[in-house]
Amino acid sequence: DGGITQSPKYLFRKEGQNVTLSCEQNLNHDAMYWYRQDPGQGLRLIYYSQIVNDFQKGDIAEGYSVSREKKESFPLTVTSAQKNPTAFYLCASTGDRLYGYTFGSGTRLTVV
Amino acid sequence: SQKIEQNSEALNIQEGKTATLTCNYTNYSPAYLQWYRQDPGRGPVFLLLIRENEKEKRKERLKVTFDTTLKQSLFHITASQPADSATYLCALFSGAGSYQLTFGKGTKLSVIP
Numbered sequence: 330d331g332g333i334t335q336s337p338k339y340l341f342r343k344e345g346q347n348v349t350l351s352c353e354q355n356l357n358h359d360a361m362y363w364y365r366q367d368p369g370q371g372l373r374l375i376y377y378s379q380i381v382n383d384f385q386k387g388d389i390a391e392g393y394s395v396s397r398e399k400k401e402s403f404p405l406t407v408t409s410a411q412k413n414p415t416a417f418y419l420c421a422s423t424g425d426r427l428y429g430y431t432f433g434s435g436t437r438l439t440v441v
Numbered sequence: 442s443q444k445i446e447q448n449s450e451a452l453n454i455q456e457g458k459t460a461t462l463t464c465n466y467t468n469y470s471p472a473y474l475q476w477y478r479q480d481p482g483r484g485p486v487f488l489l490l491i492r493e494n495e496k497e498k499r500k501e502r503l504k505v506t507f508d509t510t511l512k513q514s515l516f517h518i519t520a521s522q523p524a525d526s527a528t529y530l531c532a533l534f535s536g537a538g539s540y541q542l543t544f545g546k547g548t549k550l551s552v553i554p
Contacts, residue, residue, distance in 0.1 A: 333484075360540050371546035372485075372530070379540055387541065419484050426540055429475055429487025437482075 331356045335420050335433035341441045342407065342414060350405045350436045352420035358431070359424060361403040365389060366417040366435075375418075378403055407438065415440050443468045445533060445545040453551045454521055462516040462548045464531035474507055474514050477530040479547065485530055521552045 333354045342348045354361065360379045364372040374387030378397040392411025397403050403422075407414045417437050421430040448463045464474070472493050477485035491498045491507045491514065498505045504517040518525050528547040535541040 362542075364544075369546065372544040374541060374543070377541065417482075421484070423540075426534065426542070427473065427490060429477075429490060430485075430542060431487070432484030435482070435484050 333420055333422055333431055333433035335418075335436050337436060338434070340436055340438045342438060343441060345409045347406055347408050348438065350407070350418055350420075350438070352403045352405065352433060353401055354403075354422045354431070355401060356422055356424065356431060357400070358422035359400070360422060360426075361397070362421040362423075362430070363387075363393070363395065363403070363405045364419045364421065366419060372419065375405065414438055443535065443543065445469075445531060445543060447529075447531060447545040447548045449548045450546070451549045451551070453553060456521060456523060456552050456554050458521055460518040460521045460525070460550055460552070462529050462550065464514040464516065464545055466512050466533055469512070469533050470536075471509075471533045473534060474505075475532045475542070476503075476505055476514075476516050477532060477544075479528045479530060485544075488529075518550075521550075523552045523554050526550055526552050 336351045362377040363375040366372050373389050376395040378384035394406045419435050420433045423430045444467045446465045454460050475490045476488045479485040489505050491505045502519045506515045528549045530544050530547045532542050532544045
């Protein structure tokens with residue numbers, strides 16, 4: 330079955346560390362997205378990519394970086410510059426925005 | 442600035458009744474509006490999309506209306522069941538041709554047996 334796989338499900342980061350969250354899709358979708366969800370805040374867009382080797386900043390890109398070397402993969406790195414990284418991170422993709430976004434099951438990142 | 446507001450953070454209803462959730466927006470001229478369902482600890486799941494020229498759309502027990510004059514969408518679940526308990530999110534694209542989907546904060550629906 331086609332879908333989006335996010336890994337790991339839970340991730341713990343020490344202060345000052347960079348961590349990378351994985352997002353892989355086998356839906357043949359061109360566009361991929363990273364959202365962050367905090368309690369009471371809703372989903373906020375971090376980065377998005379509409380095509381391989383191209384990506385744009387969303388509303389809260391500071392302290393994050395991405396790459397899009399393959400159509401299937403859109404990893405997100407949370408750098409040490411992100412001062413409050415504890416959150417639930419969601420990856421999504423779409424082939425046609427009229428058919429909605431498909432989301433992964435999320436990665437919960439906690440700073441320890 | 443652009444804003445999407447879902448008026449209720451939480452809504453409790455009795456099983457069998459119709460749940461009605463509201464989504465209001467400002468400073469958008471959306472061509473489409475989407476609704477998603479999110480269960481705790483899971484990613485949102487796409488439910489319905491309604492176009493600006495569609496007044497109403499139905500899918501099984503779900504009904505969505507879209508009033509571009511009032512800048513409002515209503516999401517109805519008829520004959521609600523405890524399994525419908527979840528958070529429901531509305532979402533809009535930032536502009537014509539945009540691929541940036543902006544979400545409301547959601548309404549947490551609890552259906553009481």
